[in-house]
Amino acid sequence: MIARSGDRPMGTMRDLNRRHVLAGLAGLAPMTVAGRVWAAPKADARLLVVFLRGAYDAANVVIPVSSSFYYESRPNLAIARPGSGVGSALSLDVDWGLHPALASSILPLFQRGEVAFVPFAGTDDLTRSHFETQDTIELGQEVNVRRDYRSGFMARLAHELTGVRPISFTEQLPLTFQGEVAVPNVAINAVGKAGIDSRQAKLITAMYEHGPLSGAVAEGFRVRDEVYQQVTDHMMEASRNAASPKGFELSARRIGRLMRETFNLGFVDVGGWDTHVNQGGATGYLADRLGELGRGLAGFAEEIGPKWNDTVVVVLSEFGRTFRENGNHGTDHGHGSVYWVLGGGVRGGRIAGEQVAVDQPHLFQNRDYPVLTDYRGLLGGLIRQLYGLDAASLGRVFANVTPKDLALV
Template sequence: MCPDPHPLSSTRRRLLGAAALAGLATPWRLRAAPADTPRLLVVFLRGACDMASLLVPAASDDYLAARPRIAIARPGSAPDAALALPGEVDWALAPALGDSLLPLYARGELAFVPFAGIHELSRSHFETQDRLEMGAADGSPAEVRRSGWMNRLAAEIGAGRGEVIALTRELPLILRGDIAVPNQALDGASLAGVDARQAARLRQMYAGTALAGAVDDGLEVRRMAQQDLAPGMEPAGRGAISARGFEGEARRIARLMRERWRLGFVDIGGWDTHVGQGGATGALATRAGELGRGLAGFAAELGEAAWRDTVVVVMSEFGRTFRENGSRGTDHGHGTTWMVLGGAVRGGRIVGEQVPVGFASLHQGRDWPVLNEYRALLAGLLGRMYGLDAARLGRVFDAGVGGASGPGGGLV
């Protein structure tokens, strides 16, 4: 449990619970047909995005002191300063997001959750990514630790065949498990070598077996995704698409989610900014702008009706150091900021448990603390979206997260 060195007054401490995060005017409930359930898209920023350069701690003098070459100036203090958020004094938005995420925030369709993440601390990209995707504790049964929380969620909500997709080169841990889920890289790489003749052989091989339907659905989903998504891709390292590639493909992803997919996962690489990170402009700002325009394009392409039944969760494995390093970048950190977007999200605010951003509140003297634990955060959101009680959420996250209606959603 992370210490809270600066207890806040009730007017500044905002404890994130189920209603605070999802904030739905009317809670979603499972309907008769799985196709009527809400859509969920999870966007994983692999490489540990420095979210302090997207959601800027504008009120912190220590932030400016800790980053003399890469800090983003306070709103109104410079031509390329951070952008003021309506009704907010402690936080501001990176100027690179002014044409994309600021309008969503102003419409109340985007919420930021700072000090979010996982309590376990390894500072290893791969280890922390796996833990976040697994969504279970170290002491969980082996079969749970080999599966991912999105696959277990699909089982709980009865997502049908062909309604779940991983837009990745390899099937990520988050979607591994009992439910058969196809994966399709956005650059078409995962379809290499699977031509019509080989597809026919696969169908013949599994004909008459319990897997026949899953094989048919998987091949069809891959065919559709290749046809609709393959042109114009830009792959990134480690199997993740680049932010620029995501910007270019977000509208196509939206069309397919509107028409068929109910649960989707996409990862975006390029966020490990040890060197030459930049501030209001530069490498990270460029990627952030591409990400923001992709998310805004996704929302616009879905259309108003579908957007009201869609939630997008943007996460990264951990944050980065509060202080800049000697290479004008930042190193592996701990707490970070998550984003939650959607037409039914009660956004336009910064939610969750918080402490003042500064040297005195750092974890181990270097990082943001984690105050909003990711499983409790997700449990509150998913419980509201899908009408899941504590027992069902426990199966998704292997217990320990409380019910969707519990005060604080089980957060520390």
């Protein structure tokens, strides 16, 4: 059984579990293990990991605009090439574009050199299971060894650092913070709702009650509610009660203030990315969620103020999605993804990491992006540079990993 903390639902940022806060403050004292005093690197930098639960469709966010195969594979979902008019991709370089929903939030950061995107990133977990792969990433352990569910990679990182002040912006303590260091958690969950609530639906139904469209209107709302409930249930299952993108947008500035003033190692999960049906292209469901996510990240960057220069935000997801759209105008569980690395000191404004042509011969199993940059290597390279970890310390965070230095910090 996996032990988790913070089982009591928390409605606002004030609802910190007092026991966890006190334990977290106690965890700031000098740490000793087996009689040994740590002489660990100091946690001067700030690191926030944003986990997009549900597997976001990376190919429609960082778009391979130079690939004709992309446009052949997505006749209903593809984002038009830059310069094609309203709703077209925002140019990043000759090969890649950005979803237009991120025009006012992430694009300015990219243009200032504060965002880098790493395509073809992910894990060697091939289950395509939300839960298995989320666990894989949060634990940060090798796939082919027995899992220790009480040892998440962020807990291990916190254990290697002095002056660390960790926090999880989640309803329950996630796997990644399971370990020897006490970590407080606080929920920011705010579940999204349908565009028309039940009161509005009743008013509209009453308007048509005695007319020829009465039956059609009533049936339309019935079907809508049924479909919405099915989609919501499925997404919430994949999201593991993570905050909605709207919830993240509304809370990101509060997260920024807390990480500016008190905490320096954080984790937040954002759900709602399992887009099997009616995903949308330049507009629609995914576009709306991206807009919320982008505004949240931009608000966080603004709120954290001058500390932004010493902050790194990593945005990742358990896996990507199928490169070809499915018959329901959506995408299914895939493999390789695109990670985001943001921060005032990030060497951004570029697409980083190993790349291949986006065409049919380079698909993984003829369906997905391949993984060319392993997430443990990428994160290992980042934290080694951020905190100056030596090989032994890094090995305790990510065992048997060769850190990949993409010159991001």
